[in-house]
Each structure stands twice: as C-alpha cells, then as structure tokens.
Amino acid sequence: MGNFKEDIALTEAFVFDVDGVMTDGSIMPLPGGDFLRRYNAKDGYALAYAVRQGYRVCVITGGHGATLERRLQMLGVKDFYMDCMDKIAVMRSYFEREGIDPAHVIYMGDDIPDLECMRMVGIPVCPADAASEVIEAARYVSEFKGGRGAVRDIIEQVLRARGDWARSSIGVTPASMDPQR
Template identity: 80%
Template structure:
C-alpha cells in the first residue's frame, strides 16, 4: 500500500454498495413490495461513463427491488448482486470469475455490513456520512455524502489518474444506454 493517488491509477475494478452510497439511505416501500430510492444524477453519469470506458463495476447490496435492478441496468452495470447477505463470499467469487486482484479494487461502502469487504481490498473508501467503524477502516473519505456525489467523486478521481476522464466529448446519454428499437 503506497500513496493513495498513485494507487488509484492501478485500479482494476470498483465495487459499490447501494443504500447509503449511491443513495442517502432513505427508502420508501411501495405497495407491491419494491422500494423507491433517490439517486444522484452525477453519480449515475460517472458510473455509466466508467462502464463505457471499459471499467469493471460490480454492485453488491443487501437492498432489493425491481426499481433498483432497472436503475443498475440503465447505467450499463451488468454485474450486480441484490438481496445479498454474504457480501464477502459474493465479492470473492466475482474476483475469481473476473481474474481481479483485490489489491487493485476500490470498494465503497458506508456501514457495518461492508467492513469485511473493505478489509479485503486495496482501496476501501466511503462517503462522508459513513458509520464511524467504516470511517476508521478506509483509506479515503469522500467530502460528499452517500447519494450526494461520493460515487462520482471516487470514479472521477480514478479516471483522471488514468487519463480517462472526459477523454472524448461524446459523453454518455440515455440514447447510448437504451436498446435500439
């Protein structure tokens, strides 16, 4: 483990939790058993842009619901595990399947269920409003809260360090993510 700015230039993959990381942690249950979550558009843009640039992104969350899965699909994230109560085994299996070295992975979580995964990777990070146990474990604390730009913050830093941020002016638009009819 070296200098943070140097280490992020070697990132192979990102792993994210959802509630409290991609959202502010608030959920509204619906009558059909799903949940409404509020997402940050800039976080979503950064996720979709990283996918477009070829970065491996995995989501492992205890959260569930069709709306959550649809959001991840809209961003182009195809490796996600919802309603997951054994995050460490899931993450290890993902690394083995993809041939990823955990030393070159960023894991962003915000609470106690994320701690085991955070201890397994080279670059654990969290939003500003993470649980105190998480704040004590990570190498980087974003200045942004969960659901308020923390995801964009870390993705942008990595892509800038690798020379991939704003590399082209095309960006990502919904039309590039939606299936053509």
C-alpha cells in the same frame, strides 16, 4: 499499499454498495414490496461513463427491487448482486471469475455490513456520512455524502489518475436508450 493517488491509478474494478452510497440511505417502501430510492444524476453519469470507458463496475447490495435493478441496467452495470447477505462470497467469486486482484479494487461502503468487504480490498473508501467504524477503516473519505456525489468523486479521481476522465462524452446515455442494444 503506497501513495493513495498512485494506488488508484492501478484500479482494476469498482465495487459499490447501494443504500447510503449510491443513495442517501432513505427508502420508501411501496405496497408491492419494491422501494423508491433517490439517486444522484452526477453519480449515475460517472458510473455510466466508467462502464462505457471499459472499467469494471460491480454492485453488491442487501437491497432489492425492480426499480433498483432497472436503475443499474440503465447505467450499463452488468455485474450486480441484490438481496445479498454474504457479500464476501460474492466478491471472491467475482474477483476469481474476472481475474481481479483485490489489492487493486476500490470498495465503497457506508455501514457495518461493509467492513469485511472493505478489509478485503486494497482501496476501501466511503462517503462523508458513513458510520464511524467505516470511516476509520477507509483509506479515503469522500467530502461528499452518500447519494450526494461520493460515487462520482471516487470514479472521477480514478479516471483522472488514468487519463480517462472527460476523454469522450459520446455514447454516455442510459443503456436503455443505446441504439446499439
């Protein structure tokens, strides 16, 4: 573990939690069992941009619902695991399948269930409003809160460190609107 800026330039994959990271943590239960969540458009743009630039993005969450699944599909995220109660097992399987070194993975979480995952990777990060235990475990704490730009913050930093940020905006639209699909 070296300098943070040097380490993020070696990032092989991003792994994100959802509630409290990609959202502010608020959910509104719907009668059919799904939930409404509020997402940040700039976080979504950065996620879609990273995917289009060829970065590996994985989402592992205890959350579930058709609207969440649709959101991830629209952003082009292919590796996502919902209603997950054993994030470590999923991460191990994902890293093995993809040939990813956990030392070069960024994991962004915000609460106690994320601590074990954060300890498994080389670059644990969190939003500004994460639980105090998570902030203590993080190598980097975004100045932004969950659902308010924290995801964009870390993605932009990595892509800037690698010279990939704002390289091209062509094709960065929701996957559902991609004419090549």
